[in-house]
Amino acid sequence: MEQLSLFDTRAEHSLSPAAPLANRMRPQALEDYIGQKHLLGEGKLLRKMLEQDQIPSMIFWGPPGVGKTTLARILAGRTRSSFLNFSAVTSGIKEIKDIMKQAEENRAYGVRTLCFVDEIHRFNKAQQDAFLPYVEKGSITLIGATTENPSFEINAALLSRCKVFVLKELTQEDLTELLSRTITDARGFGSMNIHMEPELLSAIAVFANGDARVALNTLEMAVLNGEISPEGAVTVTRETVEQCLGKKTLLYDRKGEEHYNLISALHKSMRNSDPDAAVYWLARMLEAGEDPLFIARRLIRFASEDVGLADSQALQIAVAACQACHFNGMPECNLNLTQAVVYLSLAPRSNALYRAYETAKEDALSRLSEPVPLVIRNAPTRLMDELHYGEGYVYAHDTEDKIARMTCLPESLKDRRYYLPTEEGSEGILKERLERSRELRMEGSEPPAAAT
DSSP states (O other): OEEEOTTSOHHHHHTOTTSOHHHHTOOSSGGGOOSOHHHHSTTOHHHHHHHTTOOOOEEEEOOTTSSHHHHHHHHHHHTTOEEEEEETTTOOHHHHHHHHHHHHHHHHTTOOEEEEEETGGGSOHHHHHTTHHHHHHTSOEEEEEESSOHHHHSOHHHHTTSEEEEOOOOOHHHHHHHHHHHHHSTTTTTTSOEEEOHHHHHHHHHHHTTOHHHHHHHHHHHHHTSEEOTTSOEEEOHHHHHHHHTSOOOOOOTTSHHHHHHHHHHHHHHHTTOHHHHHHHHHHHHHTTOOHHHHHHHHHHHIIIIIGGGOTHHHHHHHHHHHHHHHHOTTTHHHHHHHHHHHHHHSOOOOHHHHHHHHHHHHHHHOTTOOOOGGGSOOOSHHHHHTTTTTTOOOGGGSTTSOOSOOOSOGGGTTOOOOOOOSSTTHHHHHHHHHHHHHHHTTOOOOOOOOO
């Protein structure tokens, strides 16, 4: 457990030359904090709470290296609170009770206590419940940090007393800004004469995948292994960066034109049933540092847009690949994505679902006031029953063909056809079923079969 107050020399310790670069560059003020503009930008909720000195107990949920601990320290400093920091990995009930005792003493002297719990999801129910009375009394302001979904990992009782803030992974722009600042900042390498091309900083930012700690550690390794001139200047070359990254540094901007060109190439190669090209474009993106989950989400879209019901397994395989990316991460998930890409490339094609929705969307937007037919309206009250809601409704399971002779579209659209299946793959079977269903539904109403 670490206890710090306003009078601790936290900044001095972090600036020690022996400290890791990530610690030395930890922001001490909100103005230096990079990222999370959706929370800390002008007019945003957390920013306003901080400015009004109204910090509630909260949970910071986000991936590693996005600044959860740093933000908690800044909040403690801005609100002039004693800062108690301990990890759920090494602390138990005894440590919690000791902290609460200290917090009660602080409150007696008019000092607020901000208690930061890293990896709070690792606490069991009893440990989490130990915080409840002190949070309710206001003895502490609890800030828990977790990389797991709080809905599943935090007790409902404790979660209901905390505001959840979602911290996003840092963007490539955020990390590039942080690395550029580190080169010139006295806490970083400002006292050294560093020569490093901006594109190499971008390559490190892409490699870090949203994690500031990884980015700074990689930069530190590259600088310490740079070429030193007789004058003492340090030159960081592409070869040095590639050795630190363990791979070639492919220039790749996740938000630039090439990003969209490559995902377009992947999508259109699969659409054209060309698995060789599709796997190549997949490798180009992954090896350049693209987020595998971004690719997985596009595969899920492709499975419905370009394959659809011609092969209903396609969507399941795409979703499974996305889950595998969550479980494995890179580089292990590269084969999971390859399996999905090859399958989707060779699956039968149908864009009937895409065309169905787009056509229906046009009608929905142009006819927003079309009433729901009385026959399929909900009738939970007597008044609705008297207004003929649900009158004439036929329960499909009571019919011989399991299809009621009625139309469910508004009167003005009763002849519209949105889903027009192809003959490809399994969709050929569905086409026959659909044609039979339409024939039966258009034959007119039929009373339900008598109960037996």
